Amino acid sequence: MIQVAIFASGGGSNAQVLTEYFKDHRQIKIAAFFTNKPSSGVIHLGKKYQIPCFIFNKEEFNNDKFMIKLFTKYAIDFIALAGFLWLIPPFFLQRFDRKIVNIHPSLLPKFGGKGMYGMKVHSAVSDSGLDHTGCTIHLVNEAYDDGDILLQKSVQIKPKSSPDTIAKAVLKLEHTYYAPTIENYLQKIFIEYQPNNILK
Ligand code: GRF
Numbered sequence: 239m240i241q242v243a244i245f246a247s248g249g250g251s252n253a254q255v256l257t258e259y260f261k262d263h264r265q266i267k268i269a270a271f272f273t274n275k276p277s278s279g280v281i282h283l284g285k286k287y288q289i290p291c292f293i294f295n296k297e298e299f300n301n302d303k304f305m306i307k308l309f310t311k312y313a314i315d316f317i318a319l320a321g322f323l324w325l326i327p328p329f330f331l332q333r334f335d336r337k338i339v340n341i342h343p344s345l346l347p348k349f350g351g352k353g354m355y356g357m358k359v360h361s362a363v364s365d366s367g368l369d370h371t372g373c374t375i376h377l378v379n380e381a382y383d384d385g386d387i388l389l390q391k392s393v394q395i396k397p398k399s400s401p402d403t404i405a406k407a408v409l410k411l412e413h414t415y416y417a418p419t420i421e422n423y424l425q426k427i428f429i430e431y432q433p434n435n436i437l438k
Contacts, residue, residue, distance in 0.1 A: 240428050241269035242420070243314045248321035248356070250279020251409065252341060252416055256318060257287050259417035266424055270312045274299065274324065302329040309333065315428070318420055319378065323355055326378050336386075338378040339423065341416050343408045345390055346374040350383035360401035360408070367397045371404055373411045375419045389419045 242260070246253045253271065260266045271280035271291040284291030290312065298304045306329070308314075317330070319340040326338060342350055342359075349359045349371075363371045372392035377385035391414075393407045 239267045243270045245272045245322040246280045246320040247275045252320035255413045342374045345372040360404040
């Protein structure tokens with residue numbers, strides 16, 4: 239089994255969709271939730287799906303020994319961020335090289351970077367007058383919203399739509415594409431790649 243940890247601090251609707259999608263999966267398992275917010279939706283999800291859920295503070299999050307102990311205990315192979323706002327520290331990136339993904343509610347690099355999250359993104363799209371927006375699923379590196387892009391999907395909107403209307407349209411895309419994109423990527427990096435297939 240490929241053991242996936244979900245980091246989420248908001249309502250947790252993406253975490254919910256991922257958990258449902260992989261519930262009976264033969265190769266991929268949502269093994270743990272991690273959050274810095276006691277009000278996060280994943281607390282409820284952990285109870286509902288009997289998946290361990292950890293709440294940590296900033297000091298613990300940046301403490302490599304503390305976090306690595308948890309990753310080891312739950313044999314975490316891969317991390318999916320779903321509404322998690324803190325910058326990922328370098329020791330995460332070393333341990334999970336190209337094995338951390340994020341979903342961002344705009345067509346990066348537009349409306350991304352530090353401070354661009356949640357409704358701030360949708361308000362900026364609304365103010366821009368653009369007639370489309372979308373979501374981006376990307377690998378995580380040391381900068382905000384900057385890693386290699388795995389998938390982008392766009393959606394038409396009426397220029398100057400309200401941020402709420404834009405958020406709804408984008409969330410629908412996120413719920414449709416995040417799980418299958420993670421599944422395809424995991425199949426590519428963990429399953430199709432067999433060292434024995436390499437000609438010596
Ligand atoms: C989503 O829009 C996602 O793109 C962003 O944070 C939001 C999380 O929403 N990274 P939810 O908590 O999954 O409902």
